[in-house]
Amino acid sequence: MALSSSRAPLLPLLCLLLTVVAAAKHPKQEKPTPAALAPVVTLEGCPDKCGNVSIPYPFGTKDGCFRPGFFVVCNDTFDPPRPFINSSLALGTDDTRTQIVVEDLYYLTAEDGMPETTPTRSAWPIELAGVSLSDAKARLLGAFSYECRLNETHHSVRRQRINFGVYRSPFLLSDADNVLMGIGSNVVAEQTTGPLCQSYLNLISLSDGPVNGSCSGQGCCQANLPPVRSDSTVTIQKGTMYEDGGYGGGGGGRVDCSYAMIVEKAWYNFSSVDLDSDAFLRRNAAGVVPVVADFTIDGGGCPDAGEPTPKDFACISDNSKCVDRLVYDNSRGHYCSCSVGYQGNPYIHGGCQDIDECARPDLYPCHGKCKNTPGDYECSCPAGKRGNAKQAPCTDLFSLPAKISVGVVGGLFIAALLVFIILIRNEKRKMAEFFEKNGGPTLEKAKNIKIYKKEELKPILRRSNFIGRGAFGEVYKGDLDGQSVAVKKPVDDSDGVHNDQFANEVIIQSRVNHKNIVRLIGCCLEVDKPMLVYEFLSKGSLDDVLHGSRRDPLNLKCRLDIAAESAEGLAYLHSKTTNVILHGDVKPANILLDEDWTPKISDFGISRLIVKDKQHTDFVIGDRSYMDPVYLRDGLLTDRSDVYSFGVVILELISRKKATYSGNNSLVREFLDAHKGKMEATKLFDEEIAKPEVSDLLNSLYEIAVRCLNLDVDERPSMTEVAESILMLKRSWSNTLTKTSSAS
Missing domain, CATH: 1.10.510.10 (Transferase(Phosphotransferase) domain 1)
Structure with a gap:
């Protein structure tokens, strides 16, 4: 979950803005897809921010803008305004309200141990630092406990408790995102229920001393949270004072501080500077650390397959899904999430929009040609390559020798194709020349003579159709236009008189209409020696x-x-x-x-x-x-x-x-x-x-x-x-x- 730090609540908003900017840098050439549209955050007419923090529905800051239990108070006395989880549903005592409760005790003594003095108790609402709808988590700002001796006589002790209430609260401490942490040379960090952790220093073997960045017991310890907890109190148990008057290695006039907290995992990176010092306290003067809470929609779990959808069902967007989550007493609750390949707000109509995976190669790798599809994306290798382009770069489809062979064959094919095209063009040019030479323009005007294409007569001019030979040509029998015909194909001559004889015969027969004269049906002019088509006489x-x-x-x-x-x-x-x-x-x-x-x-x-x-x-x-x-x-x-x-x-x-x-x-x-x-x-x-x-x-x-x-x-x-x-x-x-x- 990408949430901002406690002192930098701007990061979630910045991430959202960067996403929008990135999408703008990759405009679609086709019509806009849902991934290219502006994201829907909250209901129409409702504020979508409080200060620098985004407030997505089901959270809301005004009546009609939130689901029950998700009201957020936007305190505009701060600059910028700051959002706080409202405790209006947590009726009853302070122990049942959604709030942070701290007990502070200050005393002056050089004696070991805490005097029997009533601590000062204070409480304040829980501040909202960010919301992640995809996994139903809220990032909050909680407190931390400490016991700190600033000098020989000045002691300061704080015990903190985070409480979401016990009456239908939608929030639970996230056992997956938080840990119990203790910092000190000899300290035990405890929570209301669940395991504790102990931090100590090995004064005998210096080689086993604390290591920066490590929280495994040497100067820093951590323990998991129990599941399904709506509240927890964190306390510190100090070790015994040594003879020099220090705790776990401190003493004299030195500062000795220990800390315990429920905090977001990975937020704190242990540093030996914080060990038995007030450095951590000074860095976090506001007294808050980030805590992650799971939020759940009231009304039971997701409907089973075949069951009708509840009337007030929360997952109303297309391409959304319902996810079950355990709440108090192992009962079921649920939250909503966009389906795979979609992002946005599943609690609003049209809130889940398609992700343009091609515009986000850092999250959706593609080593080839990327094409966005609804809810997914296609990634294919370019021509000449193969492989799974989503997982690794594409490899060549053919080896170098194969490419050379294909190139040679392709080159020969292209050359042959060019030669073929040239021959076809020459053939068409010759046919046009023959048509012109053989009087085509004139004969086209003859109403009773049909001009045939060369291809139409080709099937007839086979040796099997040969029926005789005249003085000026061979005669073939065939069928054209549903009738038997005789095609006369001129033989080669060397005296150059044939063209005149052909034109003469066509002209003569076009003028003749007699029962004892053979009827000329048509001719073909697209050959050097024109052909005549007669009626066939059996x-x-x-x-x-x-x-x-x-x-x-x-x-x-x-x-x-x-x-x-x-x-x-x-x-x-x-x-x-x-x-x-x-x-x-x-x-x-x-x-x-x-x-x-x-x-x-x-x-x-x-x-x-x-x-x-x-x-x-x-x-x-x-x-x-x-x-x-x-x-x-x-x-x-x-x-x-x-x-x-x-x-x-x-x-x-x-x-x-x-x-x-x-x-x-x-x-x-x-x-x-x-x-x-x-x-x-x-x-x-x-x-x-x-x-x-x-x-x-x-x-x-x-x-x-x-x-x-x-x-x-x-x-x-x-x-x-x-x-x-x-x-x-x-x-x-x-x-x-x-x-x-x-x-x-």
Whole structure:
């Protein structure tokens, strides 16, 4: 218990002030916690001090400011005023009042022993020097007893008694904080009840003489107090006079004084100067020494668990607790204390406030990062260290070699991360450049073309999804936006013409809307070679059907439908769009079939938008097995170039033989030679459809193909004429079939 000395009652107040100042020096960066708020000492409107002494509730100096038994009289006749424990509850004789009683006797004699003289008796109230609410202790100023011979004839004797009364007094002498003490060369200190102590000098062995600071019997003695005492009288029994007339070594004209007292432990530090002298008396001329009293709240002990709280229960603050304490006749009393981690006044609402342990490292050690919490605090080691930071400094988590290893690995990781970031940034920059180069800003404006991200198409471009290869790219099948699609990924080229072909194909197909033209869904521009996304056609290409390994059965009606509708698609490109659109690479591989065998023209990679005076191309591109010889020779691509290529397609449809560029295109040559020699071409037709009843139809198709293959461009029919001719054949044959069916 930190209480001030008897002559320095300012210390408790100073300690409180220093605590407040210390808290002010450590302001919280967050909102204030209870530990940062001003402490509550007493009830609202009640004085919290008397002079320099703090008066916390349940003590009080005015009506309504104290609990019964805790009234303090603030005597303002002193400067500064001084507080005294009131004795108004101690009714009865002087022996039952809360007070200090002393008996003084002065006599003049040279004889040993005290004369039969009635001593002078006086009493005064007990002065309050300080209060500690945490352990319910009051520091008081008591008296001490002495017997002092100042010369051969002048004697002064005092016997003191401290009394808290016996009628419901809240105060008891603290046996834990006080001792009975005697000072003298040959003296016995006695108390009303309990052990005594004897102080003497060993005159035979000087080596066993008194030692400063020691109170073990040589010049100074001490004994414990009995528990639960509300009063005690302290007396002195002097030793026998020696032959020289002194007491215990004194004599002649020397001063001989002995002392006895109940006093706060550790208050007095024995000094040989006080032995058989009046030095102690002169230092304590006021005749008072500090005494500690336990105070207890009247009304019985703490309620047991599950019991209702008494109506006038004293421990009313949140975060407070009740502590049992024995009082008179071993009955129970109690006092209040703030819970662990809180401080303040438990007898007042809101009196117990959180302690900011982080602001008081002297009392709450933390060798790491401190964080205050309600009723406690957290103390953790900083990153890279470990240990219990409340008990000892943190130690390194890793040894030096481990740190070096971690540093190297960390450095490599950071380097790899930087490289990765740089690569990602470069990749994004390239994607942006590709997007710009591939006409992204322009194509974004196209309402019927969707621009896909590279990452959206990545799952489709797997080898397991590969379904074929065209003149300008590989084709992969996949699913996008809930529908099956075909993604065309351009192959590497070295002539630098691909970007123009890509943009051309997108522009063309964005303007085309025909049932026999493959629908372009979207494109991806974030790659060097842009990719196109088409609708997926399940039957594959006409080339696969005619010449593939499966060789699906293909009757004449289906072949005639494919020829007619393919011609309609090409005729649409040549004559029914804003500008003439030339395909430039018509062949069975670029005629795709859906599940109903409907043909759709695809692969516009080398198509041209023909406007006036812009019919020549510097590049001859396409499959030479189907290429117009004039276009191959002169680089002149016209609508009749597509007509020539379509003528070859018709020959493949009726013969199911593949045209080849090598050997001067034997398929075309065979049919042209037969026509030139006016020979029947029946043996050139596919056996699956070469039936006598359809020979005229097949010969008519053969004649249309020959007209398309005319080397004189101007003699070739237009695609519109070709489409109309095939459509007329289809109708004529359909009517013949209808009549035959009706006749049968």
